Amino acid sequence: MCSLHMNVERFRSNRRNFLKAVSIASLSSLPPLISNSNMTSASRKPESLSNSFRKLDPLGExxxxxxxxxxxxxxxxxxxxxxxxxxxxxxxxxxxxxxxxxxxxxxxxxxxxxxxxxxxxxxxxxxxxxxxxxxxxxxxxxxxxxxxxxxxxxxxxxxxxxxxxxxxxxxxxxxxxxxxxxxxxxxxxxxxxxxxxxxxxDMRLSPGIRTIHDAISRGAIGEPILATAQKSYKFGKDRPWFYKERKTYGGTIPWIGIHAIDFIIYTTGLRITQAAAMQSNKALHDYPGTEDNVGILLKLSNGGTAIVTLDYLRPESADSHGDDRLRVIGSKGVVEMRAERVELMTHDDAVKTLPLLPKDSIFADFIAYLRGQGRHVIRPGEATEVNRICLLARQAADEQRIILV
Amino acid sequence: MCSLHMNVERFRSNRRNFLKAVSIASLSSLPPLISNSNMTSASRKPESLSNSFRKLDPLGExxxxxxxxxxxxxxxxxxxxxxxxxxxxxxxxxxxxxxxxxxxxxxxxxxxxxxxxxxxxxxxxxxxxxxxxxxxxxxxxxxxxxxxxxxxxxxxxxxxxxxxxxxxxxxxxxxxxxxxxxxxxxxxxxxxxxxxxxxxxDMRLSPGIRTIHDAISRGAIGEPILATAQKSYKFGKDRPWFYKERKTYGGTIPWIGIHAIDFIIYTTGLRITQAAAMQSNKALHDYPGTEDNVGILLKLSNGGTAIVTLDYLRPESADSHGDDRLRVIGSKGVVEMRAERVELMTHDDAVKTLPLLPKDSIFADFIAYLRGQGRHVIRPGEATEVNRICLLARQAADEQRIILV
CATH class of the missing domain: 3.40.50.720 (NAD(P)-binding Rossmann-like Domain)
Incomplete structure (x- = not known):
């Protein structure tokens, strides 16, 4: 337990003992990172959750x-x-x-x-x-x-x-x-x-993310290997009072980063197994609890890598509130979203712009699921799981270490 | 020395005792990350190096x-x-x-x-x-x-x-x-x-990086806060034998990542104080020593953040060998390079494309310096310093931890 290299804790989450931390005594007992491609996560798999519940009447009030x-x-x-x-x-x-x-x-x-x-x-x-x-x-x-x-x-x-x-x-x-x-x-x-x-x-049902999800699902880029996501926002002048403190705001990773981490999980079909993050507040002097620049480094369950950057520094002169981006490169191609335009380039084909799937309502989709009319785009357990990953990434930033999710 | 949280080592580099690792016993003794904006690096500052040497004759052979x-x-x-x-x-x-x-x-x-x-x-x-x-x-x-x-x-x-x-x-x-x-x-x-x-x-003297360096130097984006860099390459079919093993290749961070880390340092004028990295080989089955996907997370000396992604997965159908990108967002604007096109957007002005500065020769620039005809674009000590950061980032990936540079 007392090694110079003791620096990673493995968090096992189950509902009975959520925060039991099992420390890894020495890195030498860990498999080398490069062969981790099939590393199994200790965390609960969303698919294993039962989703039996009394359905609402689709014809009723x-x-x-x-x-x-x-x-x-x-x-x-x-x-x-x-x-x-x-x-x-x-x-x-x-x-x-x-x-x-x-x-x-x-x-x-x-x-x-x-x-x-x-x-x-x-x-x-x-x-x-x-x-x-x-x-x-x-x-x-x-x-x-x-x-x-x-x-x-x-x-x-x-x-x-x-x-x-x-x-x-x-x-x-x-x-x-x-x-x-x-x-x-x-x-x-x-x-x-x-x-x-x-x-x-709701970004899961936005045109850009739906289109990327669809392209990757049908194998357009082969196996997803490296994902890069960005969310850049204007901060504006009238953010509410609760952005001023972590205890009421929660942090920029849980508030904004959750979209990016979620759409990486959703589009690649992979889980997150490790997280590191760095962040600070450099420009928002009246909102000390709001990180205005964030970098998140994630390991994917197939051994690939994902990166997220978040900022509140987008100039007010910009023509849109946010500058959301996602790029996923795989074994057979790369798909990329910027400003709701999605481009695909594969080993066989030059760049082409994909027709966008329409936007859908996350609430209507949830209600249809509650009424027994189909799957919800957010599967049972996924909303809590991505939330947990964000809070662990925030903790990784606070404690300057890598956390095994 | 035996704390559950003991997970960060501080590497002090000086020429006498390069690898002396001073371990930080407990995170509780570290300043909170968010107030680290003025953290001083223990590493040698390039500026402190003497550069006195016998100049070559500019008129001679x-x-x-x-x-x-x-x-x-x-x-x-x-x-x-x-x-x-x-x-x-x-x-x-x-x-x-x-x-x-x-x-x-x-x-x-x-x-x-x-x-x-x-x-x-x-x-x-x-x-x-x-x-x-x-x-x-x-x-x-x-x-x-x-x-x-x-x-x-x-x-x-x-x-x-x-x-x-x-x-x-x-x-x-x-x-x-x-x-x-x-x-x-x-x-x-x-x-x-x-x-x-x-x-x-040589990317320091490429048109895109020169133009971004120039824009940031004259204050166009205010203080640089978040930098995002990408290098995506085709791997091709005839990489030399020494890419097959780490011991002869060195790794993708020292080989390719060094450009990105170097041009982040060069354009922002900031130092790197912390590094984490994740990487693996997913697609290059004949070259097990070559990481084909890499994410690097860096803390900047002003408390800001930088991210680098590297990959060898660029489709052969692409119209160029590499897809190099750099985006730096600051307190007053954002400057961005893609495909040697540089765009600037500030709090006062909408997006504009900047005229590119011309490419210059790194070797001719070095010779002029050796002949006493001016500064070299790579200042004394900088080439070894960025090399050291890359090797520490590679080590951070191997050991799954954050290293204070």
Whole structure:
């Protein structure tokens, strides 16, 4: 146990003992990295999860509740009108137990008030949609089939746990949880209740990622070997108060990096087995809790490599909010997305631009799954697994080491 | 010394005790990563090196010897005709002491014979250029001012040491050395003799990198914060025998990654303070010693982040051998190179394409420096320093940990 080279811990996650760390005493006992191509992960495989639960009636009413006004409320609200029988029954504005500090309470109230004013103008919001100050009250009074959760990021997990305890299915803003302990609690409750959860990882159904997923699935690049992803955002001038501290924001890896790690997993069909990360805040002086530059280095389950860069430094003069990119090179070709344009080059063919698959709704896709009408694009266990990887990558950055996922 | 968290070693390099590893007993004694922006590196700063040496006469004859026929011989040979007084006095084909294994000797001889046939057709090769079988013989018989060294990669350092011991300045293929111990030996000899060395890091004088260096130097993007570099190559069908083993090839990080790490250092003006890397060989079954996919994660001396990806998976159908890219985003803008096109976007201005600075000769630039006619684009100590970083990054991959450079 006392070797100069003792520097890697293997985290085994299971629902009973999530954080049991088994340290590897010496690197000499590890297989050399270069022959790791078939390394088995100690973590739970999403496929092994049971997904038996009582399906919702596809012809019946679908009673939806919303919790919170931050983040991507539109992913739920805008999908409702096209879903058969769907009705926004109730809207809860806040968490009744976890309130912002006094210093930002006024800002929080003003922001919620403004954003809720906009939300009420949307077609999904009905004259008979009941409004609650807290989700605790809403969950105790309403009978719901599914909730959408969009609170300040670190609060979301507690709303998910409360909803699951009431047997209500969940579409949560990502990350589902900003701390490993909270994620483990959530997983236990989901297992006990059979409640299904999905996360707003809507990039899986964006035209670019769908098209790359489709190309790789049909073997266009052979075996995926090296993936490079980028998310570069404008920070803007009016990010909410909870971006100022890690404890309320969660970090840029769980907030933005989760999309990139998720679409690498989704498009390549591979798992992540190791993670390292480096990050800092160099330019966002008023938001010390928000990392504005991040690099993540990942080992893929086939021995390949993935890289993610994240930044909040995109100039305000840019013609779009984000500059999302993905490049996957494999044994027989390379596929690449930039600005929603996807190009494929193979060993046999020169570069060609692929026709884009259409965008799809992550919420409608989840509802169809809950109604027994097909698979959800996020398979059972995947939303929690990618969340766990992000929190371990954040920990790897904090502790300046490589973590075996 | 016996903590579960003991996982980082700090390497201090000085010329007397290059490999003394000072282990950090506990992470709790390290400053948190996020406040590391002014972390001082324990490594030697290139600027502190003296560069006093006896200058060559700019009006006199320049006696050049070449050693080896592999790699980028053209960087020396093609520059000779335009350099005042320069003359290719002698050409040595091989290392007389380190010969390839019996199994590849014939292939080695055939390749040298073929390539030397081509070399003899170049304008720099004269009817009175003397040809030697070994550099040992050439160095003992010829009086030379400078040598170019292009042997199988792991042999180059020994030719450099031999040349330095004769007082002959050196333009070596990169990496200068493929092992830290050999690099340390070379540095000691250089210090003792005052011999000047440069490496074939010619990308510093390529149009794209020159243009990005110029833009960042004049403050176009503010402070550089996140750099992302890519080198993607075709592997082709006739790589030489020495790519088959690490001990002769050295690895893809020292061979290709060194360009990317070097141009990140050069364009940003920052140092590297930490390195992690992951790599494997997935597709090059006949060349087990050559990593075909590599990810490198680096911390910059201002607390920013850099990422490098390398691969040998570029489809043969591609319209160029390599797909080199660099993106540097800073506090006031972003500059980006792809296919020798450089674009700049700032907080004030939309995207614009920058006019490219012309390509320059790394060898001619080095000779001008040796003749006292100006600075060399690779400052004293920089070629050995970037070499050291690459070997530590390779070690970080082998040992699955982050190394403080």
């Amino acid at each position: 679908l009673r939806i509740g919303m919790i919170g006004t931050y983040g991507h409320t539109g992913l739920v609200l805008d999908a409702i009108p096209a879903i058969h029988g769907a009705r926004l029954v109730a809207y809860a504005l806040q968490d009744g137990e976890r309130l912002p500090d006094e210093a930002v309470k006024r800002e929080d109230t003003d922001t919620i008030s403004h954003d809720f004013g906009e939300i009420k103008k949307r077609p999904a919001f009905r004259s008979d949609t009941r409004v609650y100050k807290t989700y605790q009250e809403m969950l105790s009074k309403e009978k719901l089939d599914v909730v959408g959760i969009c609170l300040p990021y670190s609060f979301n997990v507690f709303a998910s746990i409360a909803a699951a305890e009431k047997g209500v299915h969940i579409m949560s803003e990502k990350p589902l949880a900003t701390e490993l302990e909270d994620l483990a609690r959530l997983e236990r409750v989901l297992e006990q209740t059979g409640v299904q959860i999905s996360a707003m990882l | 320049l006696r050049i010897g070449m050693i080896g026929t592999y790699g980028h011989t053209g960087l020396v040979l093609d520059a000779i005709p335009a350099i005042h007084g320069a003359r290719l006095v002698a050409y040595a084909l091989q290392d007389g002491e380190r010969l390839p294994d019996e199994a590849v000797k014939r292939e080695d001889t055939d390749t040298i014979s073929h390539d030397f046939g081509e070399i003899k057709k170049r304008p720099a090769f004269r009817s009175d250029t003397r040809v030697y079988k070994t550099y040992q013989e050439m160095l003992s018989k010829e009086k030379l001012d400078v040598v170019g060294i292009c042997l199988p990669y792991s042999f180059n350092v020994f030719a450099s040491i031999a040349a330095a011991e004769k007082g002959v300045h050196i333009m070596s293929e990169k990496p200068l050395a493929t092992e830290l111990e050999d690099l340390a030996r070379l540095e000691r000899v250089l210090e003792q003799t005052g011999v000047q060395i440069s490496a074939m890091l």
